[in-house]
Amino acid sequence: MKTFVLVVNRLAWFVPTLLGLLAIVFFISHVIPADPAAFVAGENATPETVAAIRARLGLDQPLYVQFWRYILSILDGDMGRSIYTGRPVVEDLLSRLPATLELTLVTVLVSIAVGVPLGVVAALRRNSWLDHGLRVVTIAGLAIASFWFAILLQLLFSMRLGWTPLGGRVEGWGPEQITGFYLIDALILQDHEILLDALQHMILPVVTLAVPATATIVRFTRAGMLNALQSNYVLYETAMGYPRRLVIWKYVLRNALIGTVTQIGLIFGILLAGAVVVEAVFDWPGLGTFAVNSILSSDYNAVMGFTVIVGTMFIVVNLVVDILHGMIDPREVR
Amino acid sequence: MRRILRKLAEDRAALFGLVLIGLLVLAAILAPWLSTHPGDVTEFHTAQRLTAPGAENWLGTDRMGSDIYSRLLYGARITITIAVTAIAVAVAIGVPIGLVAGYYQGIGSELLMRVSDIFLAVPQIVLAIAIAQTLGPSIENVILALSATYWPFWARLVYAETRSCKNEPFVEAAIALGCSPWRVMVLHILPSISSSIIVRTTIGMGGTILTAATLGFLGLGPPPPTPEWGRTIAEAREFLPMAWWYAAFPGLAIFLVVMGFNLLGDGLRDVLDPRLRRAARHDK
Amino acid sequence: MTSDLITVRGLKVSFASDAGIARVLDGVDLTIRRGEIMGLVGESGCGKTTLARAILGILPANAARIEAGQIRFEEHDILDLDEASLATQLRGRQIAYIPQDPFTAFNPVFTIGTQIDDLMRFKSPLLREGRLSARERRRADRLRVLEMLRLVQLPDPEGVLRKYPHEVSGGQRQRLMIAMALLPQPKLVIADEPTTALDVTVQAQILTVLKRLARDRGVAVLFTTHDLGTAYEICDRITVMYAGQEVEEAPVADFFARPSHPYTRKLLDSLPSSENGIRGITGEIPRLVDPPPGCRFHPRCERATEECRTTRPPTHAVAVAHDVRCHHPLQDSA
Ligand SMILES: Nc1ncnc2c1ncn2[C@@H]1O[C@H](COP(=O)(O)OP(=O)(O)O)[C@@H](O)[C@H]1O
Ligand code: SF4
Ligand SMILES: [Mg+2]
Numbered sequence: 001m002k003t004f005v006l007v008v009n010r011l012a013w014f015v016p017t018l019l020g021l022l023a024i025v026f027f028i029s030h031v032i033p034a035d036p037a038a039f040v041a042g043e044n045a046t047p048e049t050v051a052a053i054r055a056r057l058g059l060d061q062p063l064y065v066q067f068w069r070y071i072l073s074i075l076d077g078d079m080g081r082s083i084y085t086g087r088p089v090v091e092d093l094l095s096r097l098p099a100t101l102e103l104t105l106v107t108v109l110v111s112i113a114v115g116v117p118l119g120v121v122a123a124l125r126r127n128s129w130l131d132h133g134l135r136v137v138t139i140a141g142l143a144i145a146s147f148w149f150a151i152l153l154q155l156l157f158s159m160r161l162g163w164t165p166l167g168g169r170v171e172g173w174g175p176e177q178i179t180g181f182y183l184i185d186a187l188i189l190q191d192h193e194i195l196l197d198a199l200q201h202m203i204l205p206v207v208t209l210a211v212p213a214t215a216t217i218v219r220f221t222r223a224g225m226l227n228a229l230q231s232n233y234v235l236y237e238t239a240m241g242y243p244r245r246l247v248i249w250k251y252v253l254r255n256a257l258i259g260t261v262t263q264i265g266l267i268f269g270i271l272l273a274g275a276v277v278v279e280a281v282f283d284w285p286g287l288g289t290f291a292v293n294s295i296l297s298s299d300y301n302a303v304m305g306f307t308v309i310v311g312t313m314f315i316v317v318n319l320v321v322d323i324l325h326g327m328i329d330p331r332e333v334r
Numbered sequence: 335m336r337r338i339l340r341k342l343a344e345d346r347a348a349l350f351g352l353v354l355i356g357l358l359v360l361a362a363i364l365a366p367w368l369s370t371h372p373g374d375v376t377e378f379h380t381a382q383r384l385t386a387p388g389a390e391n392w393l394g395t396d397r398m399g400s401d402i403y404s405r406l407l408y409g410a411r412i413t414i415t416i417a418v419t420a421i422a423v424a425v426a427i428g429v430p431i432g433l434v435a436g437y438y439q440g441i442g443s444e445l446l447m448r449v450s451d452i453f454l455a456v457p458q459i460v461l462a463i464a465i466a467q468t469l470g471p472s473i474e475n476v477i478l479a480l481s482a483t484y485w486p487f488w489a490r491l492v493y494a495e496t497r498s499c500k501n502e503p504f505v506e507a508a509i510a511l512g513c514s515p516w517r518v519m520v521l522h523i524l525p526s527i528s529s530s531i532i533v534r535t536t537i538g539m540g541g542t543i544l545t546a547a548t549l550g551f552l553g554l555g556p557p558p559p560t561p562e563w564g565r566t567i568a569e570a571r572e573f574l575p576m577a578w579w580y581a582a583f584p585g586l587a588i589f590l591v592v593m594g595f596n597l598l599g600d601g602l603r604d605v606l607d608p609r610l611r612r613a614a615r616h617d618k
Numbered sequence: 619m620t621s622d623l624i625t626v627r628g629l630k631v632s633f634a635s636d637a638g639i640a641r642v643l644d645g646v647d648l649t650i651r652r653g654e655i656m657g658l659v660g661e662s663g664c665g666k667t668t669l670a671r672a673i674l675g676i677l678p679a680n681a682a683r684i685e686a687g688q689i690r691f692e693e694h695d696i697l698d699l700d701e702a703s704l705a706t707q708l709r710g711r712q713i714a715y716i717p718q719d720p721f722t723a724f725n726p727v728f729t730i731g732t733q734i735d736d737l738m739r740f741k742s743p744l745l746r747e748g749r750l751s752a753r754e755r756r757r758a759d760r761l762r763v764l765e766m767l768r769l770v771q772l773p774d775p776e777g778v779l780r781k782y783p784h785e786v787s788g789g790q791r792q793r794l795m796i797a798m799a800l801l802p803q804p805k806l807v808i809a810d811e812p813t814t815a816l817d818v819t820v821q822a823q824i825l826t827v828l829k830r831l832a833r834d835r836g837v838a839v840l841f842t843t844h845d846l847g848t849a850y851e852i853c854d855r856i857t858v859m860y861a862g863q864e865v866e867e868a869p870v871a872d873f874f875a876r877p878s879h880p881y882t883r884k885l886l887d888s889l890p891s892s893e894n895g896i897r898g899i900t901g902e903i904p905r906l907v908d909p910p911p912g913c914r915f916h917p918r919c920e921r922a923t924e925e926c927r928t929t930r931p932p933t934h935a936v937a938v939a940h941d942v943r944c945h946h947p948l949q950d951s952a
Binding site: 016017020021024025026029032033039132135136140142143144145147148149151152154155159160163209239269270272273276277281291292295296298306307310311313314315318 | 347364375434449451452453455456457460461463465467469508538540544547548551552553554564568570571574575578581582583585588589592593596597600613
Binding site for chain 1: 671674676688690704705708709710711714715717719722723726727728729736737741749782784798799944
């Protein structure tokens with residue numbers, strides 16, 4: 001019952017947020033430009049094409065009519081055609097979604113696996129050289145431009161040392177598409193060669209993306225742990241002689257991690273943003289590479305479609321994280 | 335203020351951050367004098383293209399044969415211009431919105447905050463890409479794109495602080511004394527929440543510089559031959575693995591500057607945020 | 619076996635603070651006998667909690683320092699014990715703790731049942747006997763827990779165990795704290811202002827429960843309070859503390875009949891005029907960073923002489939078991 005109320009509540013906020021996102025994108029694409037049709041038509045379009053597009057998009061109508069039509073078309077899955085591929089933008093985007101999702105999900109898992117223990121240790125050894133070191137390292141991790149880091153890694157490990165592939169998801173063709181997640185598909189097909197190959201292709205992009213994500217997780221876990229360690233309940237548990245191990249690894253950690261869960265949404269945002277350039281550097285055939293190609297070829301519909309899709313994904317992730325948080329934190333009553 | 339400066343002086347990491355920021359500012363101001371080839375922002379020497387770092391070109395040359403060191407110094411000017419202006423605009427939009435929405439609570443405030451929530455619900459870089467793509471590549475447009483996506487951070491922060499501040503005795507006293515809302519907001523609330531704004535702004539500088547560099551890398555920044563750091567890295571990709579210096583040094587410059595703001599912001603937060611202040615210890 | 623359960627001798631504790639080193643406890647003596655309820659009374663900030671925490675060995679490690687003194691608990695020298703034996707042997711077994719604030723002393727993200735189960739897993743008196751198998755012991759402990767919850771007059775003991783702390787009222791939480799303190803069958807319970815955070819109506823009930831259960835089981839209690847009225851209700855003996863020095867100790871009847879220390883006298887005189895205990899005495903509590911030398915009360919004492927300003931008075935017995943630390947104690951009865 002509690003969960004149901006929570007879900008309904010969050011969903012009620014989801015709809016206006018989504019509308020807000022569409023309003024922002026609409027404003028950017030229909031209100032800011034002097035002639036939106038020219039953008040959509042691309043650089044080499046003839047005046048006739050532009051005029052045709054203007055009529056088709058109803059750009060001569062009042063703005064609120066345009067906005068209404070815009071929402072309807074998006075709900076209909078219509079984001080226009082890409083001038084670059086000639087296919088509907090939605091199709092292009094959806095076909096690239098699994099690659100990006102696989103990359104970001106693996107990165108999130110890696111970041112949690114590395115970041116949580118480091119954050120715990122930093123908090124337990126507060127003010128030790130390890131804690132100070134981690135502070136500087138995490139700040140540095142958040143200061144690195146990921147496109148630059150990606151290029152350096154590629155330069156060193158792929159070009160100079162030849163240890164990792166230059167880019168892409170696999171050598172040659174991927175596994176037969178089942179889920180679109182190569183790791184999972186390779187596992188289902190029991191194709192160990194492709195699995196290994198996919199993993200090798202993944203190392204550098206994941207490392208690049210994991211640096212800022214891990215730094216964020218370390219910092220939040222540390223702060224959460226310290227907060228909990230200084231709480232009254234830890235004082236009480238200590239006073240009653242609960243074993244230190246139990247206090248830290250059960251009582252404190254659970255409290256700290258509940259805070260960290262809320263950060264996963266934020267981290268997902270960092271990753272999606274980072275994926276744009278990291279994918280482009282490693283030629284990873286996901287949304288990011290698509291976006292960069294679209295930017296370079298002034299493929300306007302594609303860029304706006306990308307914005308809507310990534311924005312929506314981000315909102316959905318936050319919705320899920322919120323609901324998850326509400327479920328694991330018993331204090332949440334809404 | 336004295337106490338804050340003293341505490342900050344004890345934080346070696348924060349001091350180092352301050353030094354890095356100082357270097358950036360110096361580099362930007364003194365670019366014409368510090369650079370070895372001041373003309374190379376616009377001049378090409380195709381005969382010396384892609385020379386490795388050496389006595390003549392300390393950090394090597396780029397595809398046009400221009401001196402990378404000199405171009406980096408001029409690039410610092412662009413970075414500072416973009417970051418400072420974009421943040422100033424974002425603060426100028428966000429702070430008043432947060433103040434007013436936090437002070438008057440009503441449907442209007444609720445709406446303002448919802449709007450900023452929606453902005454915050456989308457990764458900044460994604461919105462910035464969409465805006466920059468629409469406006470076209472130029473410094474002004476990068477600044478516009480950044481301030482349009484970053485202002486909600488300050489609106490949210492100031493809103494929350496104003497709300498909790500409004501119930502403080504000194505604010506209630508000011509209201510009771512008949513000060514105008516405007517006066518209360520600017521003379522009473524704003525000064526007392528300024529430290530949070532400063533911390534947020536310092537950290538925001540780092541993030542803004544990174545986003546600006548990313549826009550540059552994507553070709554959405556100021557067009558060539560502007561020596562913008564992010565775009566320089568994009569140019570350099572073609573010449574890897576040979577001309578490693580071409581990609582390495584601009585990225586290092588970005589890293590050091592962002593690191594500077596992050597270190598300083600982190601140190602400032604420790605000093606200014608009483609909730610996080612490190613407790614006194616016997617061994618100090 | 620002597621009748622003294624715990625003796626504190628010459629305990630000096632200092633705290634590092636922004637203003638400098640605060641001499642929070644300045645040579646405190648205290649004796650608690652087996653099975654007696656000792657009231658530790660003093661204004662807020664006089665060092666009651668610090669003394670309680672020193673006995674439990676849970677002073678904040680970085681900020682607090684024990685400068686001198688001895689704490690003997692039966693055959694143990696608490697200040698000489700290492701943290702591990704303190705945690706396993708004494709805390710929660712021989713010495714239990716009831717915190718001031720039951721609202722924050724429970725871990726918010728675990729059920730009350732989990733927290734009590736963990737307590738029993740490590741502190742159950744049945745562990746000492748060692749006859750039962752783990753399974754039998756758990757079953758027996760379960761029954762003992764439910765029995766104890768009934769004894770502290772909690773409605774629906776089974777239901778409470780399944781609840782999270784925030785789902786239970788403050789008064790009920792404090793009953794739970796009392797139950798948890800008594801379940802391990804300790805010899806001493808340290809109750810640090812256990813009713814201060816509660817509604818006045820609930821306070822009396824909690825006190826009654828605590829007093830009755832402690833009496834029935836022959837458990838000694840160190841009961842700190844800033845409220846003389848509360849101390850009168852529940853205590854066998856009372857020790858008054860002023861600015862980190864204990865100044866008078868007497869059986870409760872004698873204490874109220876013949877207060878001999880000028881500070882105690884003022885306290886009692888001020889009683890009817892003040893609602894919440896100790897207020898309404900002229901002068902200010904001294905700063906502990908730079909405290910007055912000698913008797914710390916001398917700046918506010920009408921009887922102060924040169925001697926008072928230089929040397930701390932030794933202990934005088936003014937009657938049987940009635941000690942006072944004053945150079946010029948009051949002789950007449952009130
Ligand atoms: N962690 C701490 N750091 C610095 N000073 C402290 C700390 N804890 C307590 N003190 C100081 O010790 C004195 C006694 O505090 P406390 O023992 O809590 O008094 P009481 O329980 O009688 O109210 C107070 O002056 C308080 O400011
Ligand atoms: S020792 Fe002196 S100053 Fe202290 S209470 Fe007694 S008479 Fe007063
Ligand atoms: Mg206290």
